[in-house]
Amino acid sequence: MNAAADPRRRHGMDHERYAWSMLAERAPQRWPGDKPLALWINLSLEHFPLDARDEGFKPHGAMTMPYPDLRHYTLRDYGNRVGVYRVLDAMAQADLAASLAVNGELVARYPALAGALRATGWEWIGHGWNMDCMHYGGIDPDREAALVGDSLRLLREASGQPVRGWLSPARSQSPHTPELLREAGVDWCADWINDELPYRFETAHGPLTALPLALELEDRFVIGENLHAESEWADQCIDACEFLLEEARRLGAGRLLSLSLHPWVIGQPHRIGQLERVLTHLAGHRDALWLPTPSQLVDHVRMA
Amino acid sequence: MKPDPGLYAYLPWHQRPRIRWPGDARVALWIAPNIEFYELDPPPNPQRKAWSRPVPDVVGYATRDWGNRVGHQRMMRVLDRLDVRGSVSLSTAMCVHHPEVVAMAAERGWEFFSHGLYNTRYAYGMDQAQERAMIEESMALIAEHTGQHCDGYLAPALSHTEHTIDLFAEAGGLYTCDLFHDDQPTPVTTRSGRRLVSVPYSLELNDTIVYVVNRIEPRRYGQMLRDAFDRLYAEGEHSGTVLCVPLHAYQVSHPHRLRAFEDAMDYICGHDRVWKATGREIARHFLDHHYDDFVAAQQAAAA
Numbered sequence: 001m002n003a004a005a006d007p008r009r010r011h012g013m014d015h016e017r018y019a020w021s022m023l024a025e026r027a028p029q030r031w032p033g034d035k036p037l038a039l040w041i042n043l044s045l046e047h048f049p050l051d052a053r054d055e056g057f058k059p060h061g062a063m064t065m066p067y068p069d070l071r072h073y074t075l076r077d078y079g080n081r082v083g084v085y086r087v088l089d090a091m092a093q094a095d096l097a098a099s100l101a102v103n104g105e106l107v108a109r110y111p112a113l114a115g116a117l118r119a120t121g122w123e124w125i126g127h128g129w130n131m132d133c134m135h136y137g138g139i140d141p142d143r144e145a146a147l148v149g150d151s152l153r154l155l156r157e158a159s160g161q162p163v164r165g166w167l168s169p170a171r172s173q174s175p176h177t178p179e180l181l182r183e184a185g186v187d188w189c190a191d192w193i194n195d196e197l198p199y200r201f202e203t204a205h206g207p208l209t210a211l212p213l214a215l216e217l218e219d220r221f222v223i224g225e226n227l228h229a230e231s232e233w234a235d236q237c238i239d240a241c242e243f244l245l246e247e248a249r250r251l252g253a254g255r256l257l258s259l260s261l262h263p264w265v266i267g268q269p270h271r272i273g274q275l276e277r278v279l280t281h282l283a284g285h286r287d288a289l290w291l292p293t294p295s296q297l298v299d300h301v302r303m304a
Numbered sequence: 305m306k307p308d309p310g311l312y313a314y315l316p317w318h319q320r321p322r323i324r325w326p327g328d329a330r331v332a333l334w335i336a337p338n339i340e341f342y343e344l345d346p347p348p349n350p351q352r353k354a355w356s357r358p359v360p361d362v363v364g365y366a367t368r369d370w371g372n373r374v375g376h377q378r379m380m381r382v383l384d385r386l387d388v389r390g391s392v393s394l395s396t397a398m399c400v401h402h403p404e405v406v407a408m409a410a411e412r413g414w415e416f417f418s419h420g421l422y423n424t425r426y427a428y429g430m431d432q433a434q435e436r437a438m439i440e441e442s443m444a445l446i447a448e449h450t451g452q453h454c455d456g457y458l459a460p461a462l463s464h465t466e467h468t469i470d471l472f473a474e475a476g477g478l479y480t481c482d483l484f485h486d487d488q489p490t491p492v493t494t495r496s497g498r499r500l501v502s503v504p505y506s507l508e509l510n511d512t513i514v515y516v517v518n519r520i521e522p523r524r525y526g527q528m529l530r531d532a533f534d535r536l537y538a539e540g541e542h543s544g545t546v547l548c549v550p551l552h553a554y555q556v557s558h559p560h561r562l563r564a565f566e567d568a569m570d571y572i573c574g575h576d577r578v579w580k581a582t583g584r585e586i587a588r589h590f591l592d593h594h595y596d597d598f599v600a601a602q603q604a605a606a607a
Contacts, residue, residue, distance in 0.1 A: 057356070193366045236521075
């Protein structure tokens with residue numbers, strides 16, 4: 001096959017969503033107060049239905065046993081009953097804030113949880129309908145539009161916020177998800193984990209900002225998929241913080257540490273202490289940290 | 305199908321001609337950064353899916369794109385400091401998509417060898433003419449964009465046919481990284497009789513095997529590298545050994561992983577009898593000094 005028969009073999013990307021750009025070649029990113037490191041912590045609040053249909057693909061954490069899979073249903077539900085409150089306590093103890101990615105159905109199911117989340121005053125972001133409703137290549141377009149619209153409507157009602165950000169369940173998209181998000185009033189999205197700073201992402205209805213939420217450091221990935229020890233996850237978070245701080249200071253270029261947490265993983269009693277260790281370490285660098293909401297971070301980068 | 309690849313002879317570890325590396329080194333160390341392009345929507349291959357999720361597999365694609373956008377410079381900084389040249393296993397379509405990355409490696413005097421066109425295009429199902437065309441096109445891209453002759457081969461995504469090794473030898477290759485049967489270079493049997501060397505590629509120390517397949521912790525990876533080096537350094541007192549560290553920026557360069565790698569490499573490079581080589585240099589040294597002795601030893605062992 002030669003290049004003429006291979007039209008997407010060309011300089012840059014093999015698609016039209018964003019421009020090719022290397023982080024190290026960009027103008028240095030400046031954060032307010034010339035802080036070297038921005039910190040973004042996100043909590044994903046998730047509902048895994050018992051009657052899973054597994055349409056598209058089955059994400060990590062989904063039901064795996066024959067119906068009724070009480071084992072995994074209840075372990076996930078644990079996060080919304082117990083784990084999340086431990087995580088909120090740990091955040092308060094460290095005097096740090098997070099954003100809240102919430103499955104739309106969860107708001108309808110557990111108004112008391114929605115109330116507790118609203119009471120934090122933190123930013124809410126869209127997180128799809130539930131963890132059995134994947135956005136995937138092949139999904140019916142009307143059905144996907146309803147998943148986006150219904151979930152954002154419930155989150156906006158429950159939070160009283162515009163809800164500008166989006167994290168798809170399992171970071172999965174169909175070819176149309178970015179357009180649907182833009183039409184629904186979303187202006188930034190965390191799914192594409194190909195960078196460490198925000199960048200411009202094209203849709204047919206105008207641009208989004210991509211704000212990558214790192215996958216390979218998240219609690220669910222390191223502990224749940226890699227099966228690393230809890231203390232190892234905490235060590236890796238601390239190593240990432242130190243690495244990015246050193247790089248930011250050496251290059252005079254702001255860096256972003258994004259930390260993705262799942263109360264159904266990290267809210268277990270044998271794990272929460274390791275989250276507290278990570279948060280204590282981060283809080284110890286408070287003078288070096290910029291602590292924006294994710295939408296503030298996006299706005300800052302756009303204005304630069 | 306064949307029960308044995310028929311590509312190399314059996315030669316017991318303790319009954320070989322002695323390998324002597326330049327400078328009386330015990331270990332030839334070579335670092336093989338894989339610089340790869342994965343397509344968002346590749347042509348389907350009936351025998352292997354490129355992505356586990358339906359297209360677009362945002363996570364699979366973006367994970368690898370991160371290496372090209374963020375990871376390479378971080379790895380290069382570490383290797384620069386250690387004064388180690390990379391031997392790049394190149395998805396040669398990178399010369400078109402991201403020539404800036406290729407140029408950064410070329411500026412450092414790194415070697416380039418072929419890793420196919422894209423890491424999402426597999427050799428499975430290709431006939432010999434198709435695979436030959438793919439190999440020759442990849443070698444031509446390296447020559448055109450780097451000025452180097454492509455001496456080595458690692459099949460794209462380790463996708464092989466029964467003819468891969470022969471086709472590469474016939475295209476003018478010197479060495480293959482596709483065989484993981486040894487810690488020393490070995491002669492490869494080719495149908496054309498062309499001399500081809502297998503250069504060890506330490507697949508179990510490949511960061512993608514470590515992090516994606518075996519899901520190993522970053523610090524344990526560092527310890528594995530030290531332990532492998534210690535053993536090969538000790539055994540290299542008697543006959544030279546090879547330690548290859550195959551890397552992918554999208555794995556090793558993450559902020560939570562790079563330091564553990566760097567510490568291990570500091571330890572390894574702190575030893576004096578280490579030959580910091582490239583794949584090509586190891587293959588040429590073996591061809592010039594040991595290949596014939598190894599072939600003779602194989603024949604004697606078989607007799």
